[in-house]
Amino acid sequence: MAAENDEIKPSGATVLVVDDEPNLRRVLSAVLARDGHEVLVADGGRDAIRKAKAQHKLDLLITDYLMPDMNGLEVLESVRKHHPGLRALIISGHGTVRSAVEAMRLGAFDFITKPFDVEQVRDAVDRALAAGPDVSLEAITRSAPGTGKTASVLASAPNPAPLPSLVNIPNVSLIGSAPATQKMASQLLKAAGASKATVLLLGESGTGKEVAARLVHEASPRKKGPFMAISCAALPDTLLESELFGHEKSAFTGAAAAKPGKFELADGGTLFLDEIGDIPHLTQVKLLRALQEREICRIGGVKNVKVDVRVVAATNRDLWQAVQDGSFRLDLYFRLHVVPVWLPPLRERGDDIPALALHFLEKIARDNGKAFPLGFSPEALACLARQHWPGNIRELQNVVEYAVVMSAPDAQRIELDALPEALVQETEPQHRQEGQPQLKVVNG
Ligand SMILES: Nc1ncnc2c1ncn2[C@@H]1O[C@H](COP(=O)(O)OP(=O)(O)OP(=O)(O)O)[C@@H](O)[C@H]1O
Numbered sequence: 001m002a003a004e005n006d007e008i009k010p011s012g013a014t015v016l017v018v019d020d021e022p023n024l025r026r027v028l029s030a031v032l033a034r035d036g037h038e039v040l041v042a043d044g045g046r047d048a049i050r051k052a053k054a055q056h057k058l059d060l061l062i063t064d065y066l067m068p069d070m071n072g073l074e075v076l077e078s079v080r081k082h083h084p085g086l087r088a089l090i091i092s093g094h095g096t097v098r099s100a101v102e103a104m105r106l107g108a109f110d111f112i113t114k115p116f117d118v119e120q121v122r123d124a125v126d127r128a129l130a131a132g133p134d135v136s137l138e139a140i141t142r143s144a145p146g147t148g149k150t151a152s153v154l155a156s157a158p159n160p161a162p163l164p165s166l167v168n169i170p171n172v173s174l175i176g177s178a179p180a181t182q183k184m185a186s187q188l189l190k191a192a193g194a195s196k197a198t199v200l201l202l203g204e205s206g207t208g209k210e211v212a213a214r215l216v217h218e219a220s221p222r223k224k225g226p227f228m229a230i231s232c233a234a235l236p237d238t239l240l241e242s243e244l245f246g247h248e249k250s251a252f253t254g255a256a257a258a259k260p261g262k263f264e265l266a267d268g269g270t271l272f273l274d275e276i277g278d279i280p281h282l283t284q285v286k287l288l289r290a291l292q293e294r295e296i297c298r299i300g301g302v303k304n305v306k307v308d309v310r311v312v313a314a315t316n317r318d319l320w321q322a323v324q325d326g327s328f329r330l331d332l333y334f335r336l337h338v339v340p341v342w343l344p345p346l347r348e349r350g351d352d353i354p355a356l357a358l359h360f361l362e363k364i365a366r367d368n369g370k371a372f373p374l375g376f377s378p379e380a381l382a383c384l385a386r387q388h389w390p391g392n393i394r395e396l397q398n399v400v401e402y403a404v405v406m407s408a409p410d411a412q413r414i415e416l417d418a419l420p421e422a423l424v425q426e427t428e429p430q431h432r433q434e435g436q437p438q439l440k441v442v443n444g
Contacts, residue, residue, distance in 0.1 A: 065090050177352065250300065251301075252299065258298070263296045353396065
């Protein structure tokens with residue numbers, strides 16, 4: 001088995017291993033050398049930069065995240081000045097997902113949490129080497145957008161734990177640190193990295209599918225391209241087709257001028273198709289063709305137009321069930337079900353409720369021109385925490401909005417009596433028992 005694997009592994013690469021723990025350096029060097037790579041070791045960031053500078057050829061950096069002299073992302077940033085496009089694996093025993101997210105955003109290939117399995121590292125090394133140099137390099141060494149600080153300064157901010165934002169990239173703020181949320185975020189970021197793969201977001205209404213779709217776009221190499229969103233349930237059949245594929249002049253009554261559809265408008269970027277489970281049969285056929293051929297034909301048009309679009313689709317329906325009962329095409333299902341990501345209901349990430357509630361409180365108070373209340377009273381927070389939240393994060397947001405409106409303009413905090421009465425009266429046990437995920441994720 002090992003011998004078989006050895007035959008297909010990339011070998012002969014030059015790898016720099018940076019870790020202040022001698023044992024780890026030893027283990028990693030031994031494993032990599034056994035796989036036929038040339039291994040350089042450094043016991044810290046400065047040593048790594050010096051060695052990288054002196055090195056002509058470097059194919060991969062494996063660096064610890066937390067080291068006494070600098071963190072792994074700073075090492076990556078500096079080393080890349082001498083080795084543009086260098087791939088990196090960041091290893092951390094202190095791996096908050098936030099650092100992982102930051103690492104991926106800055107162009108690290110993978111983030112590995114200690115304790116790790118040697119096979120896991122070998123696998124990550126193989127994938128990083130097989131991927132070749134990172135061509136989106138400028139994005140890594142550039143200053144982090146909108147802050148004026150360098151990305152490494154952001155990443156090394158002391159103790160990220162009190163910050164509620166799990167992912168905070170321009171246009172996207174994904175709040176939450178519950179294990180289910182972390183898993184979701186890490187899957188979304190991995191999906192983002194595969195710039196063409198169709199992503200299918202599965203989750204109940206209000207679980208953050210649009211936020212997730214934006215994250216996939218903004219964290220992907222397509223982020224400079226457009227992000228277009230359309231709700232497939234909100235439009236009558238003919239209008240939906242015209243919105244998706246566009247139309248030529250006089251294609252139908254009222255088509256006074258030619259109009260490009262969302263597929264064309266999203267060229268080079270991402271198209272978010274919300275409520276995909278609701279599209280009519282005929283549109284399913286056309287969508288399938290667009291996904292297969294990567295080209296569309298406007299309504300009333302004669303020529304096909306090539307489009308470079310990544311589709312992120314979302315549904316709160318059980319799509320597999322829809323396939324079973326004949327309302328959704330099997331071939332389209334498989335076209336969409338490439339990278340499925342499950343968005344857990346809020347009741348399965350109860351730990352996120354305080355951070356989400358505070359996030360909405362700040363945002364809503366600001367939007368309403370109110371002074372930002374300091375927070376929630378313990379009773380109010382406890383009440384929020386024990387709800388079942390059938391409407392998920394959107395419902396929590398609505399409740400916070402209600403509470404802001406109901407509170408006195410100069411209220412220092414949100415009290416229990418500012419929350420909707422029905423919520424306050426609800427009792428924990430009944431509602432906790434009700435909630436079961438409504439969706440089945442096939443092969444997910
Ligand atoms: N993790 C999160 N962090 C911060 N805000 C969030 C998060 N998830 C969702 N939201 C917010 O909650 C609201 C509902 O999210 P969103 O519209 O993305 O849900 P959805 O699953 O698309 O809902 P629907 O299926 O009803 O369209 C939005 O205002 C969104 O900004």
